[in-house]
Amino acid sequence: MTDIEVERHYSRGDLFQEITDALVAEGVDLTNLKPEDLDPVEHFHGRGLAATADLAASLAPAPEHEILDIGCGIGGPARYFARTFGCRMVGIDLTAEFCDVARRLNTAVGLADKISIEQASATDLPFDDGRFDAAYSQNVSMNIADKAALFGEAYRVLRPGSGFALSELALGDGGEVIYPAPWSSDGVHSHLLSEQQTVEALREAGFEIVSVQDNSDAVRQFFEAQKEAVRRDGPPRLGNFILMGENAKEKARNAARNQMEGRTRPIEILCRRD
Numbered sequence: 001m002t003d004i005e006v007e008r009h010y011s012r013g014d015l016f017q018e019i020t021d022a023l024v025a026e027g028v029d030l031t032n033l034k035p036e037d038l039d040p041v042e043h044f045h046g047r048g049l050a051a052t053a054d055l056a057a058s059l060a061p062a063p064e065h066e067i068l069d070i071g072c073g074i075g076g077p078a079r080y081f082a083r084t085f086g087c088r089m090v091g092i093d094l095t096a097e098f099c100d101v102a103r104r105l106n107t108a109v110g111l112a113d114k115i116s117i118e119q120a121s122a123t124d125l126p127f128d129d130g131r132f133d134a135a136y137s138q139n140v141s142m143n144i145a146d147k148a149a150l151f152g153e154a155y156r157v158l159r160p161g162s163g164f165a166l167s168e169l170a171l172g173d174g175g176e177v178i179y180p181a182p183w184s185s186d187g188v189h190s191h192l193l194s195e196q197q198t199v200e201a202l203r204e205a206g207f208e209i210v211s212v213q214d215n216s217d218a219v220r221q222f223f224e225a226q227k228e229a230v231r232r233d234g235p236p237r238l239g240n241f242i243l244m245g246e247n248a249k250e251k252a253r254n255a256a257r258n259q260m261e262g263r264t265r266p267i268e269i270l271c272r273r274d
C-alpha cells in the first residue's frame, strides 16, 4: 500500500470540527482551552497519555533539547513533551489533515511557539544529519514496510549519543491479527514485526538497544478499566475513537481483542545512537 493510501486511511475530512464539537459537548470552554483538555482525544495509541508519559520519561528531555516526533498524528504527544519539559518539538506526519489539526491545536492551547509540524514521510525525513537531541515514534512503524529506511532515517537525524524511543505493537503468538484495526482496515498496510525482528532492524540501522519492555499487562489493565468506565458511565463523548472514523467502535473492539488474546503485544524499545 502506498503512502497515499495510508494517508487516506487516516484522513477524516472534518476532524478539527469533530474534536471541537466533542469538547463543547463535554462542557469545555473553547475560548480558554487548556492542553490537558485534549488529553483524552489526542494520544492515538493504546494506554493514551500514560503511554506517552512513560515513553517521555525514558528519554529524559531537557528544556534545551529539540526532539523529533516521527508520525506525530494530531500532535498530542509533542504537546505533552513541550508542556511538561519545556523542550522544542518537531513533529512530522504523512497525513495532511492530522498536520493541520496538530497546528491548530498547538495554537489553540498556546504551544505554537514550541512545536513545529511538517507533512513528510518517516522514510525520507526533511532534516539535516545529527540535528535532534532525541526522537521517538509511537504506533507508526506498523504502517511502514521499509523498516530499514524508517530506522535509518531516525538514526541519521539524531546527534551522536542521543536516544530513540520506539513504542509499537509487535506480533504476538495468539493468532492472526483481527481487522479492521485502528491502523489498517483490512491488513493491507499493516507491517507488524515480532519483537525480535524489530530489535534486529533497529540494530541493523546502527542503534544500540538499551532496553526492551513488554507493556501487555499495563495495556490489558487499561482496556479493562475502559470497559468498566463505559459500564458505569456510558460511552464517553471524548476519546481517540474520534480519530478512527466511521467504524471506530469495531476498530477499538478489535484492538482490545488483539491485545487480550495475545495477537499483538505492545512493546517499548529504548535505543541509543552511538
Ligand SMILES: C[S@@+](CC[C@H](N)C(=O)[O-])C[C@H]1O[C@@H](n2cnc3c(N)ncnc32)[C@H](O)[C@@H]1O
Pocket: 003, 006, 007, 010, 042, 043, 044, 045, 070, 071, 072, 073, 074, 075, 076, 077, 092, 093, 094, 095, 098, 120, 121, 122, 123, 137, 138, 139, 140, 143, 144, 182, 183
Ligand atoms: C496510530 S497513529 C499514531 C499517531 C501518534 N504517533 C500518536 O501516538 O498519537 C499513526 C500515525 O502514523 C502516521 N504515518 C503512517 N505512515 C507514515 C509515514 N510513512 N510517515 C509519517 N507518518 C506516517 C499516520 O499518518 C498516523 O498519524
